[in-house]
Amino acid sequence: MAVMEMKEAINQALKEEMIRDEKVFILGEEVAEYNGAYKVTKGLLDHFGPKRVIDTPISETGFTGLAVGAAMMGLRPVVEFMSFNFSFVAFDQIISNAAKMYYMSGGLFNIPMVMRGPNGAGPRVSSQHSHNVESLYAHFPGLRVMSPSNPADAKGMLKSAIRCNDPVIFLENELAYSLKGEVPDGDNLVPIGKGDIKREGTDVTIIAWSRMMSLAKAAAEELAKEGIHAELLDPRTLKPLDMPLIAASVKKTNRVVVVEEGHYFCGLGSQVAESIYRDLFDYLDAPIQRIAQGENPMPYAANLEAATLPSVEKIVMAAKQAAYRA
Amino acid sequence: MASTKNEVSSLTKEKLVEMLEKMLVIRHFEEASIKAYQQKKIAGFLHTYIGQEAVGVGTLAHKLPQDSVVTTYRCHGLYLALGGNPKAGMAELFGRITGCARGKGGSMHFFSKEHNFLGGHGIVGGQFGVGIGAAFKSNYDEDNAVSMIFFGDGATVQGTLHESMNLAALWDLPAIFICEDNQYGMGTACTRAIANTDIASKAEAYGIKGYTLNGMDLHEVHDRMGEIIKEVRATRRPVLIHMKTYRYFGHSVSDAGLYRTKDEVDSWKAKDPIQVISRGLIESKGLSEDEFKNLQKKIKSQVQEAVDFADESPEPPIEELTQHVYMDEAGNP
Ligand SMILES: Cc1ncc(C[n+]2csc(CCOP(=O)(O)OP(=O)(O)O)c2C)c(N)n1
Numbered sequence: 001m002a003v004m005e006m007k008e009a010i011n012q013a014l015k016e017e018m019i020r021d022e023k024v025f026i027l028g029e030e031v032a033e034y035n036g037a038y039k040v041t042k043g044l045l046d047h048f049g050p051k052r053v054i055d056t057p058i059s060e061t062g063f064t065g066l067a068v069g070a071a072m073m074g075l076r077p078v079v080e081f082m083s084f085n086f087s088f089v090a091f092d093q094i095i096s097n098a099a100k101m102y103y104m105s106g107g108l109f110n111i112p113m114v115m116r117g118p119n120g121a122g123p124r125v126s127s128q129h130s131h132n133v134e135s136l137y138a139h140f141p142g143l144r145v146m147s148p149s150n151p152a153d154a155k156g157m158l159k160s161a162i163r164c165n166d167p168v169i170f171l172e173n174e175l176a177y178s179l180k181g182e183v184p185d186g187d188n189l190v191p192i193g194k195g196d197i198k199r200e201g202t203d204v205t206i207i208a209w210s211r212m213m214s215l216a217k218a219a220a221e222e223l224a225k226e227g228i229h230a231e232l233l234d235p236r237t238l239k240p241l242d243m244p245l246i247a248a249s250v251k252k253t254n255r256v257v258v259v260e261e262g263h264y265f266c267g268l269g270s271q272v273a274e275s276i277y278r279d280l281f282d283y284l285d286a287p288i289q290r291i292a293q294g295e296n297p298m299p300y301a302a303n304l305e306a307a308t309l310p311s312v313e314k315i316v317m318a319a320k321q322a323a324y325r326a
Numbered sequence: 327m328a329s330t331k332n333e334v335s336s337l338t339k340e341k342l343v344e345m346l347e348k349m350l351v352i353r354h355f356e357e358a359s360i361k362a363y364q365q366k367k368i369a370g371f372l373h374t375y376i377g378q379e380a381v382g383v384g385t386l387a388h389k390l391p392q393d394s395v396v397t398t399y400r401c402h403g404l405y406l407a408l409g410g411n412p413k414a415g416m417a418e419l420f421g422r423i424t425g426c427a428r429g430k431g432g433s434m435h436f437f438s439k440e441h442n443f444l445g446g447h448g449i450v451g452g453q454f455g456v457g458i459g460a461a462f463k464s465n466y467d468e469d470n471a472v473s474m475i476f477f478g479d480g481a482t483v484q485g486t487l488h489e490s491m492n493l494a495a496l497w498d499l500p501a502i503f504i505c506e507d508n509q510y511g512m513g514t515a516c517t518r519a520i521a522n523t524d525i526a527s528k529a530e531a532y533g534i535k536g537y538t539l540n541g542m543d544l545h546e547v548h549d550r551m552g553e554i555i556k557e558v559r560a561t562r563r564p565v566l567i568h569m570k571t572y573r574y575f576g577h578s579v580s581d582a583g584l585y586r587t588k589d590e591v592d593s594w595k596a597k598d599p600i601q602v603i604s605r606g607l608i609e610s611k612g613l614s615e616d617e618f619k620n621l622q623k624k625i626k627s628q629v630q631e632a633v634d635f636a637d638e639s640p641e642p643p644i645e646e647l648t649q650h651v652y653m654d655e656a657g658n659p
Contacts (some may be wrong), residue, residue: 014536029512029514030512030514033513033514033518033585034512034513034514034585037512053516054517055518055519056520057480057483057511057514057519057520058450058451058480058481058483058484058511059484059485060484061484061485062483062485085448085449086449086450089449089484122370123369123370124369124370124421124432124435125370125371125432125434125448126370126431126432126434126448127430127431127448128434128435128447128448128449128452129371129434129448129584139503155658173421201577263350274614294647294653295431295646295648296647297651298645299429299642299646300370300418300421300427300428300430300431300433300435301421301422301423301427301429301430301432301641301642301646302369302421302641303421303641303642304392304421304429304430304641304642304644304646304647307644307647308647317368
């Protein structure tokens with residue numbers, strides 16, 4: 001076990017998978033000589049050379065399309081979006097090509113490709129740089145969506161994503177890149193579709209992923225002081241959802257809060273809630289509470305930004321409401 | 327299509343002083359913004375225009391009221407060159423309600439309706455469509471305007487530029503595509519990102535004219551852009567301008583700039599337009615050292631006033647959060 005930052009864990013996963021499989025290569029803006037805009041790909045150019053760690057021009061449509069074609073021919077590209085905000089420039093390649101190719105070719109061409117990079121709000125970067133994209137990409141059949149909340153998961157999940165034979169959207173978070181945690185040595189894969197209980201509890205299940213799990217942890221501490229024992233469930237893979245894990249937890253606590261950083265309307269949390277209502281309605285003792293970002297673009301001003309994002313206080317309040325203790 | 331420098335500039339002392347003043351406002355404003363960033367009064371990204379002042383000031387000297395301007399996130403300089411209020415600019419950087427976008431946009435998203443300044447845009451290549459749309463409007467309304475679209479060298483490889491140049495050429499849209507080539511897109515030298523770095527030559531592919539100008543030379547920018555803008559106004563044919571310039575600081579304040587040598591940076595600073603113009607004014611146009619010093623003093627205090635104004639301005643009220651999502655009431659949640 002070594003303690004490392006999230007970005008280091010992701011770096012290790014990339015490095016180990018590139019050593020394991022020479023078909024794996026990385027491309028994206030500033031990934032090579034600059035060592036990545038957030039230093040996630042640090043040292044990889046030195047280790048693997050410019051054939052496998054490739055700086056691209058600012059041409060998201062072009063290089064994402066290139067990755068799809070290379071994947072069809074048997075390579076395993078890892079595309080880094082400097083942030084997922086810029087994946088919108090490549091949206092057509094991701095949706096019309098990467099997501100659909102295997103199906104519409106009748107199984108002839110699969111796309112073993114990972115698209116990764118930071119998702120969600122950076123600090124104070126305003127409307128065009130703060131999107132949460134999980135609900136968008138999870139909508140389209142053909143894509144898998146993963147988003148880790150700690151370094152150990154990040155490493156194990158990314159390794160599984162790179163070995164996956166389908167396109168995977170792998171969502172990191174800029175504000176969590178320096179989050180530290182223990183990472184087991186060796187080849188520890190976190191399977192796609194497997195969630196994890198981050199804290200056991202009996203009174204309410206808080207479902208949260210990525211950076212929101214850190215907020216949920218702080219909320220659970222607060223709630224414990226008031227005698228409310230929250231169970232923290234991290235789905236880790238957002239599509240497909242680990243419904244067996246969610247079911248086991250809901251059957252235990254009978255109350256649910258879903259926390260996401262993205263907007264409320266059609267946010268991924270609405271799908272999580274619907275899946276629970278559909279499969280587990282009889283086990284619920286209270287309506288599901290959702291915490292999400294407000295229905296407005298991200299503002300720049302500090303006070304407005306804080307007001308629109310989920311917070312520990314908002315999660316505590318929602319959990320109390322779910323537990324009828326508000 | 328190489329450029330020819332006008333040896334004899336048409337510029338009067340008054341015009342030169344006016345433009346020097348604009349360049350100084352930008353320079354001091356940006357320096358103050360870096361300082362305020364270090365004091366944590368400004369957050370997020372901060373991309374300064376220092377080094378590129380002659381491009382914006384020399385070009386926008388020809389802007390008529392009906393013309394429009396759009397650019398990237400590196401937008402403070404053009405906003406100020408257009409005559410945007412430094413107080414509202416600084417307040418935007420501070421995230422205050424008195425900012426030019428009510429504290430909602432921040433550094434990357436300055437706007438000014440009175441100048442038809444259609445914004446600072448955060449997505450590389452995102453502004454091209456906006457720019458040709460403004461040019462389209464001008465033809466539609468027959469108001470004889472032109473649309474000036476500024477972008478970086480890094481954006482020349484986005485598909486949107488090429489789609490927009492094609493549309494503009496196809497439909498005779500008075501769009502002036504102005505590439506501010508500061509040699510780098512973040513840490514990537516343009517030679518590592520652009521297959522053909524002769525930007526102006528790309529015009530030929532769309533059957534329009536391309537020009538290469540020395541963006542460090544205010545006289546050249548001013549005089550040549552004057553002719554070019556006049557021509558576009560008359561012919562309604564789009565043009566592509568390659569301005570060679572340089573940013574003295576990192577891409578944004580968080581960039582240490584390790585990909586460039588000090589010698590390289592210094593060699594560009596030696597051509598600094600503010601120094602060249604002020605020296606020229608003093609040596610051959612009769613501006614006294616004292617007059618120049620007073621000018622600098624005046625602008626410094628103007629910028630300080632802007633900083634104080636921003637500092638004293640209130641944050642946006644919380645209701646502001648859900649205002650301007652939609653214009654019509656029915657759309658509001
Ligand atoms: C579509 C998109 N991809 C990536 C980025 C991140 N990014 C911001 S600025 C920049 C470099 C742009 O360089 P250039 O166009 O030369 O303009 P300059 O910053 O030099 O003025 C990059 C890659 C972005 N904002 N948008």
